[in-house]
Amino acid sequence: MTATGIVGIALLLLVSLVVRVVPTMLGMARRLDPQSGALATLPHVVLVNLVAVCVLAELQTDFWPAAAGFGVAGGVLWRWPACNLLVAVGLAAGVYLAVSGCR
């Protein structure tokens, strides 16, 4: 195995744990009523996501696969207001990239 492969596996496994496994196993959905006002925050979540993706797409010349992924996400109903926090992390990453000039 190569170092690039090992690091990539570790990062992507961590991502999968954070975005799929941990939220599911913590039972977050049971403690949050998806039918309540959470749905009203959906447009904001999607909008902030779009901003994050736009920033990333602008910085990463060939970042269209991520944009396509978010296109699929656009069809997903986000009913969990705490997602705003996670999206803010993504936005912060985009701002950091913009400020640092990383490309």
Place this chain on the structure above:
Amino acid sequence: MTATSRDDTRDGSAPAACPVTPGLSQCLSVVLPLVPIGLAFGWLAAGQGLHTLDVVLMSALGFTGSGQFAWLQLSAQQTPLFVALAILLATNLRYVPMALTARLSPASPWLGRVLGAHLLSDESYALEQGRPDDRTRFWLRAVVAATWVLATGAGTLLLGGADVNNPMLQRTASFAGSCVLVLLASGRLRCSFGPGLLGWGLIARTGAVAVAVILLCGCRWFWVPSLAIGFGWHRFATGRRAS
């Protein structure tokens, strides 16, 4: 929560479950286009010096599709790890609500729920609509994931020596990816509006609009108007429902 709660209808009311029954043909229509994309990933990864074992483990343990492509690019650019992690997280945040709304029943075995969450993908999420049976949903996810793992591994073996700048291979991968998205979108429309909606007239009009938007916004930003319209429409629908 079953698929019913993650569907939506034109008027924003609680929808009925998608009437499409689980079928091998529908599963294949989504899974088969993944093969050329997986082959392309393996081919690109091999071009960056990754071994078959790297690719197979990355596909199995870091099953994120677009995240894997992004990692190839980030590693080639020697992006700092923290930045790479932030980017990979940002591009996969959609899985949080997807995992929550499509989680397997708490009555399922613990390991099954962990694996089921890890194996969730855009494709399986779309295929699962209207299927409350945990076993069916788990196997749909497993089939999609296994196809991806095998295809990416095969890509390193079969195409490892190919030129990474080969435009034909690049077009093959991107065309298959677009086909998957079109299939998922059309399936979603059929579930929400009925099978009669998708006629040749609509396809022709949609195609014309797509070409116009590409000409207007360019190849990088053509997808923004559709999401902006979707954003506005959803806001309008939720506002009307609240009132």
